[in-house]
Amino acid sequence: MATKPTIDLTSVLANAVRGLRLSERVGALPNVASKRTRALKGRVKGAKAVVSLCPYCAVGCSTLAYVSDEGKLLDVEGNPDSPVSGGHLCPKGSAIFGMTVNEARWTTAKYRAPFATEWEEKPLDWVLDRIAERFKKTREETFVRNLPNGKRVNHTLGIASLGGATFGIEENYLLQKLMKTCGVVSVENQARI
Numbered sequence: 791m792a793t794k795p796t797i798d799l800t801s802v803l804a805n806a807v808r809g810l811r812l813s814e815r816v817g818a819l820p821n822v823a824s825k826r827t828r829a830l831k832g833r834v835k836g837a838k839a840v841v842s843l844c845p846y847c848a849v850g851c852s853t854l855a856y857v858s859d860e861g862k863l864l865d866v867e868g869n870p871d872s873p874v875s876g877g878h879l880c881p882k883g884s885a886i887f888g889m890t891v892n893e894a895r896w897t898t899a900k901y902r903a904p905f906a907t908e909w910e911e912k913p914l915d916w917v918l919d920r921i922a923e924r925f926k927k928t929r930e931e932t933f934v935r936n937l938p939n940g941k942r943v944n945h946t947l948g949i950a951s952l953g954g955a956t957f958g959i960e961e962n963y964l965l966q967k968l969m970k971t972c973g974v975v976s977v978e979n980q981a982r983i
């Protein structure tokens with residue numbers, strides 16, 4: 791009886807990958823990537839990686855913000871050197887780039903005047919002036935120097951402050967200073983809730 795010819799797959803594979811660099815192989819097989827695929831470059835290749843911080847919660851995961859030579863933000867990823875997250879980001883942190891570079895992002899405020907039925911587009915400076923006006927008016931109307939028993943308190947219970955979790959340490963410090971200077975005693979931050 792004639793014996794069937796056998797193929798030594800090990801030596802076939804070894805010949806196929808001989809002389810190929812690791813990037814030219816997929817495991818033990820030659821990489822069949824097209825010319826176009828070979829010509830593609832990573833989105834952040836050559837970009838400057840700036841160490842930054844996820845602003846969304848008190849965990850404080852470190853990020854790498856990739857910036858082009860023109861100063862354009864290209865991507866934001868977890869920083870592998872972060873001692874608290876080791877390069878990982880939760881879904882909120884992973885969305886930093888998409889939220890920052892986004893054509894649908896609002897750049898004006900929506901304002902609806904008392905009793906109005908329609909929203910108006912307002913510039914941010916206009917909104918900041920309105921907040922300052924209302925803050926001052928409310929403070930003046932509700933500020934208490936002394937309680938009925940004569941105890942000096944110098945406070946207002948008419949205003950409360952809720953800081954956003956996107957605030958950094960410096961912003962929270964300044965907010966605390968501002969609120970306490972104005973006599974606001976109800977000061978909280980979203981990251982603690």
Ligand code: SF4
Pocket residue numbers: 844845846847848849850851875878879880881882883884
């Ligand atoms: S929101 Fe997520 S990624 Fe950002 S600091 Fe908190 S845990 Fe980290």
